[in-house]
Amino acid sequence: MDYVVAVLLPQLLHGLVFGAALGLLALGLTVIFGLLGVMNFAHGELYMLGAYAGIAVISVTDSFWAALVVAPLAVGAIGALTEVTTLRPLYRREPLYGLILTFGLALVFREGARQIWGGDMRRIMPPFTSWWRPRCSCWRSGSFSPARARASWSGPRCRTPRCSTGSASTCRASLP
Numbered sequence: 230m231d232y233v234v235a236v237l238l239p240q241l242l243h244g245l246v247f248g249a250a251l252g253l254l255a256l257g258l259t260v261i262f263g264l265l266g267v268m269n270f271a272h273g274e275l276y277m278l279g280a281y282a283g284i285a286v287i288s289v290t291d292s293f294w295a296a297l298v299v300a301p302l303a304v305g306a307i308g309a310l311t312e313v314t315t316l317r318p319l320y321r322r323e324p325l326y327g328l329i330l331t332f333g334l335a336l337v338f339r340e341g342a343r344q345i346w347g348g349d350m351r352r353i354m355p356p357f358t359s360w361w362r363p364r365c366s367c368w369r370s371g372s373f374s375p376a377r378a379r380a381s382w383s384g385p386r387c388r389t390p391r392c393s394t395g396s397a398s399t400c401r402a403s404l405p
Contacts, residue, residue, distance in 0.1 A: 267316060267327035274338035279304040281342055284351050293356040 254273060261269045282303045286296035311334065319326045 265316070265320070266324065267319075267331065268324070270328065270331040271311070271334040271338055272331075274335045274342075275304055275308055277342060278307060278338060281346050281351075284346075284353060287353055293353065 254276060257272050257276075258269065261267065261272065279300050283296040283300035286299045286303075287293060290296070315330060315334065316327060319330060
């Protein structure tokens with residue numbers, strides 16, 4: 230049971246989230262190609278700009294929820310401006326022109342983001358956490374039992390009885 234909770238369940242959730250992200254990208258490509266007749270190779274980079282816009286909003290406002298509203302609006306404005314200024318003049322030409330242009334836009338967006346935000350990976354904290362998940366080395370190693378955490382939880386600080394590694398550990402419960 231520990232394996233299911235500590236390893237299998239997080240992997241399944243990660244797979245579902247990653248699959249949903251890929252599904253959104255594929256759906257966006259299909260809708261754009263169906264409506265405009267242009268295969269947009271810059272679609273993934275606009276998705277990336279949305280993530281960086283969210284990180285920028287979070288760094289300014291310290292609010293995940295503000296970023297959830299502002300970032301899509303900012304990327305929508307960038308996409309609309311790009312469509313009006315670069316793609317619209319090419320609609321009556323051969324599809325190859327739009328393909329080459331969106332490939333070039335993808336390179337420009339990618340390198341522009343790298344120049345602005347750098348090449349390092351960024352991470353944001355989740356907007357809320359579960360009340361029973363302790364932050365201790367046993368949880369991260371996969372040897373901690375959530376049933377033990379619930380049984381021994383007695384407020385903001387808890388003392389786990391023993392990890393399977395044999396060492397006692399002090400952990401903090403994540404309260405929302």
